[in-house]
Amino acid sequence: MTTPERTVPRSRVRVVLVDDHRMFRSGVRAEIGELVDIVGEAPDVDSAVTVIRETRPAVVLLDVHLPGGNGNGGVDVLHGARGLETEDGQPVRFLALSVSDAAEDVIAVIRAGARGYVTKTINATDLVHAIRRVSDGDAVFSPRLAGFVLDAFGAAAGEIAEVDEELDRLSAREREVMRLIARGYQYKEVAKELFISVKTVETHVSSVLRKLQLSSRHELTAWAMGRRLL
The missing domain is CATH 3.40.50.2300 (Response regulator)
Structure with missing residues (x-):
């Protein structure tokens, strides 16, 4: 057996x-x-x-x-x-x-x-x-x-995508918030996704708009789309 x-x-x-x-x-x-x-x-x-x-x-x-x-x-x-x-x-x-x-x-x-x-x-x-x-x-x-x-x-060795100077002005957290807002997330949804408060989201959004010299969420979305960041 x-x-x-x-x-x-x-x-x-x-x-x-x-x-x-x-x-x-x-x-x-x-x-x-x-x-x-x-x-x-x-x-x-x-x-x-x-x-x-x-x-x-x-x-x-x-x-x-x-x-x-x-x-x-x-x-x-x-x-x-x-x-x-x-x-x-x-x-x-x-x-x-x-x-x-x-x-x-x-x-x-x-x-x-x-x-x-x-x-x-x-x-x-x-x-x-x-x-x-x-x-x-x-x-x-x-x-x-x-x-x-x-x-x-x-790509060829050493070839690295050129860093967007405007994008480089943003902190890592501001980039996260920017992408979610540009994708249509509401402030509460962004706060939940990133484990931060709604007030903190508002602060980051204001900072992003100021640094990028934009005046609205619509302009932010267009800016992100133009750089293929969504």
């Missing part, structure tokens, strides 16, 4: 979660905590680098826009944790998880060493699948974002 083969269960991936919103981190932990091992959390660049160095996870779920460091958010974390390995001798790998779907954000973190980039609209099942794939060394992107990477890395 032949003894049936035993299926060896897959070990749970060790994950560090880096995001500056505590409620979002709690939500991710609640959604996927039974399927992966979340071994650490961090709300900013400096504490993220420390936690990653201490825990050596297989995958770091990394927000793009974070306080601290040199002001470059997730890119600073990638630079600070460069070259780290897990206890098994595998490289610590990074999967960006962000509300931003801007080409410049995607390209920046991939150039800095991230293995993938997904947006916060992803569901829990797909997120766990993405984490496991990145842990195995695969590259993972939300469908729309893969094109940004192909365009950027398919």
Whole structure:
């Protein structure tokens, strides 16, 4: 009689979660905590680098826009944790998880060493699948974002899209607010999406209009469309 083969269960991936919103981190932990091992959390660049160095996870779920460091958010974390390995001798790998779907954000973190980039609209099942794939060394992107990477890395070496001087006047948070407003989001919807107050949204919108010398939401939408930022 032949003894049936035993299926060896897959070990749970060790994950560090880096995001500056505590409620979002709690939500991710609640959604996927039974399927992966979340071994650490961090709300900013400096504490993220420390936690990653201490825990050596297989995958770091990394927000793009974070306080601290040199002001470059997730890119600073990638630079600070460069070259780290897990206890098994595998490289610590990074999967960006962000509300931003801007080409410049995607390209920046991939150039800095991230293995993938997904947006916060992803569901829990797909997120766990993405984490496991990145842990195995695969590259993972939300469908729309893969094109940004192909365009950027398919170009001649050293070719980088010219930065729009007007867009460069805006902070990372102002860019997030600008894109959502231009897409037709109401202030309350923007506040919910970015985990900030309606008053903060109003402040950012006023700042964006002033910096871009625009006078209305309609002009802002036209400006964003003209730069293919939606």
